[in-house]
Amino acid sequence: MPRLVDVIVKLRTVWATLLALALGGILILASGADPLAAYGALFHGAFFDYWGLSSTLVKASPILLAALAVIVPLRAGLYNIGGEGQIYIGGLFATLAGLSLPPLHPVPGIALVVLAAMAGGALWAAVAGLLKAFRGINEVIVTLLMNFIAIHIVSYAVSGPLLAEGAPYPYSEELPAWLRLPILMPQSDAHAGILFGLAFSVFIAFYFTRTSHGLALDIIGRNPKAAQYAGLSVRRDMVIAMMAGGALAGLAGGLEVIGLKYRLFHLFSPGYGFDGIVVAFMAEANPLLAPVAAFFLSGLKAGSNIMQRAAGVDGTIVEAIRGLVVMFVAAGLAWKFHGSSVYAFLQARRKAANHPIGAADP
Amino acid sequence: MLAAFLAASVRLAVPIAFAALGGVIAERSGVYNVGLEGMMLSGAFGAAVGAYATGSPIGGLFVGVISGMLAGFILAILAVSFRVNQLVAGIAVNLVCAGLTAFLARAVFGLSGAHMSVPGFGPVNLPGLSGLPVVGPAFFIQDPLVYLLVVLMLGVTFVLFRTQAGLNLRATGENPRAADSAGVGVFHVRYLALMVSGGFAALGGCHLVLSQVYVFTEQMSAGKGFIALAAIILGRWHPVWAVAAALFFGVCDAAQLRLQFSIPDIPYQIFQILPFAAAIVALVWIVGSVNQPEAAGKPYEREER
Numbered sequence: 001m002p003r004l005v006d007v008i009v010k011l012r013t014v015w016a017t018l019l020a021l022a023l024g025g026i027l028i029l030a031s032g033a034d035p036l037a038a039y040g041a042l043f044h045g046a047f048f049d050y051w052g053l054s055s056t057l058v059k060a061s062p063i064l065l066a067a068l069a070v071i072v073p074l075r076a077g078l079y080n081i082g083g084e085g086q087i088y089i090g091g092l093f094a095t096l097a098g099l100s101l102p103p104l105h106p107v108p109g110i111a112l113v114v115l116a117a118m119a120g121g122a123l124w125a126a127v128a129g130l131l132k133a134f135r136g137i138n139e140v141i142v143t144l145l146m147n148f149i150a151i152h153i154v155s156y157a158v159s160g161p162l163l164a165e166g167a168p169y170p171y172s173e174e175l176p177a178w179l180r181l182p183i184l185m186p187q188s189d190a191h192a193g194i195l196f197g198l199a200f201s202v203f204i205a206f207y208f209t210r211t212s213h214g215l216a217l218d219i220i221g222r223n224p225k226a227a228q229y230a231g232l233s234v235r236r237d238m239v240i241a242m243m244a245g246g247a248l249a250g251l252a253g254g255l256e257v258i259g260l261k262y263r264l265f266h267l268f269s270p271g272y273g274f275d276g277i278v279v280a281f282m283a284e285a286n287p288l289l290a291p292v293a294a295f296f297l298s299g300l301k302a303g304s305n306i307m308q309r310a311a312g313v314d315g316t317i318v319e320a321i322r323g324l325v326v327m328f329v330a331a332g333l334a335w336k337f338h339g340s341s342v343y344a345f346l347q348a349r350r351k352a353a354n355h356p357i358g359a360a361d362p
Numbered sequence: 363m364l365a366a367f368l369a370a371s372v373r374l375a376v377p378i379a380f381a382a383l384g385g386v387i388a389e390r391s392g393v394y395n396v397g398l399e400g401m402m403l404s405g406a407f408g409a410a411v412g413a414y415a416t417g418s419p420i421g422g423l424f425v426g427v428i429s430g431m432l433a434g435f436i437l438a439i440l441a442v443s444f445r446v447n448q449l450v451a452g453i454a455v456n457l458v459c460a461g462l463t464a465f466l467a468r469a470v471f472g473l474s475g476a477h478m479s480v481p482g483f484g485p486v487n488l489p490g491l492s493g494l495p496v497v498g499p500a501f502f503i504q505d506p507l508v509y510l511l512v513v514l515m516l517g518v519t520f521v522l523f524r525t526q527a528g529l530n531l532r533a534t535g536e537n538p539r540a541a542d543s544a545g546v547g548v549f550h551v552r553y554l555a556l557m558v559s560g561g562f563a564a565l566g567g568c569h570l571v572l573s574q575v576y577v578f579t580e581q582m583s584a585g586k587g588f589i590a591l592a593a594i595i596l597g598r599w600h601p602v603w604a605v606a607a608a609l610f611f612g613v614c615d616a617a618q619l620r621l622q623f624s625i626p627d628i629p630y631q632i633f634q635i636l637p638f639a640a641a642i643v644a645l646v647w648i649v650g651s652v653n654q655p656e657a658a659g660k661p662y663e664r665e666e667r
Contacts, residue, residue, distance in 0.1 A: 027465065030469075031465075031469045079449055079450075081453065131645075131646065135646060137645050137646065140396060140449050140453075141588065141591050141592060141595075141645065142642060142645070144396075144585075144588045144591075145585070145588055145589070145592065145638045145641050145642050146638070146642070147585075148584075148585045148588075148634075148635075148638045149635050149638050149639060152631040152632070152634045152635045152638075153631070153635070155629075155631040156629045156631035156632045159629045159631065160628075160629040160632075274457065277453060277457075278457070281450075314465060314468045314469070316461065316464040316465040316468060316580075317461075317465050318461075319460065319461030319464050319465065320458070320461035320462045320464070320465045321461070322457060322461055323454065323456075323457030323458030323459070323460065323461040323462065324458060324461075326450075326453070326454040326457050326458075327436070327440065327454040327455075327457075327458055330440065330444075330446045330447075330450050330451060330454050331439075331440055331444045331446055333446075334440075334444045334445050334446040334447070335444060
């Protein structure tokens, strides 16, 4: 029989999120508005309104994939903070593929574009993975720095070689119409990209629990030294995990191009890569919980515009709440509860991060 | 021409150098400070609010440093007391600072006043030295924060390597258990180190607002705190070398600005990559030949074993 204490401990991510919302409420109060009215407008607009819900789904597509891009390397003990950059490179590769494809049936066409996006993200992430595995360079610093490089590369591409003719603003030519993803909610922008994220959530959960390679990655994440003694190719799998993460974030960027914008814009991702980190933590690195957390955070972001109009509270409050959520969730997960499996899991993660393979860290 | 280029390099290097100094202090005490970026941002915001409210850049400096120390305190609560993974704790601090400063800036300055100018520091001639050819205009006609950086760099070096407090700090970062047995309060040292670290990073943010652009804009730290992380490693956890590494990144930044104007045919974004690429190349080049503080990255648990 589950004890009440265990249930409360299991739900601590929920408590942490509520605490962040409560602190956000104090900020709203301090800015001179009614927090209950503001949150009411936010959640109604995000989840109980046709257009709001479609807007939530539009944001959930990249955010869910960006979260999976954090979760997969995290299971192998690596921190992928480069989702944002990988999204940009994925978008760039998708655009290059989409603009150069000959006329095809939409299914193979979209498949090729999706593969190009994933390849782009994977290659970009491979740099951090290789430097970590073979030179022992801290992947957090490398992925953080590479975000800026990727964003500038895309800005360069769309204001130089890919710039559409007569464009008043840096963006590329439009991709052919037959490459567009189907729309899920008629008249809205809600495209089928979210289905990719959901499919990958299930696939990744299956991979980590039901395949020997998934198990190997988990062991590497928990104890890389033991994994090495057990004969696992730790370095190779670190690179693979990082590339898989990059591929998922790259896919997120590619789907933004063929699902939503139909062109490559500069600065097209408003920090989805960082939202992915938030979601990965809210979901406690569980791929099956990631869709729930992604849906919630997307709703916060989609609803913030509606709240701004209805209650006069500036939408950037959601950015502050997002940071507070990570802070409280991280503190909650690290809080010592003996016998808690979640704690043991994160303890293992932390140990793994502290004992990198090979040369000096970072 | 050369003097102007060097002067620009110094100006662009100062925020990175302050943050790198703060990072050296934190990592010498055994805590990674990935939150430098957020602390710099909160310093910039505090500087703008302080200068706006008091009408004086000194007031801005005061509020800015306090804001950065507060961010350092939050990192200490997470990373030292709660033993959250230090990288995660730093990322959390960055996200909180980015979100809070964006929201508070609109609350304080209003949407229309987002570009409200605040009083700042002007250049100060160092008598005698500013008259020297090339190096005079490059290094000795700078704003007061540049001279403060030099003083603090020497001060940190002295404290770290020549005083009991510095020995305690380094012992905490190398072997916290031994330091604890010797009567050093590991938790106190790390809390203090992180708050000082936050104050230093905030000085970098103060320089952005009070000496460079005189306004606060969202995300104005623009990755300088992350470049500072590379400068710490490149400077081998030594204050003087970390500042030298920051100066190198400042030169890269000044070079990309100059290239933007001298080669307008190539879109300028390609040059903006330069400082970030230089940081990664520097990390690859130096790795293997550095020894970081032994206990950096490891939360300390007193009751362990």
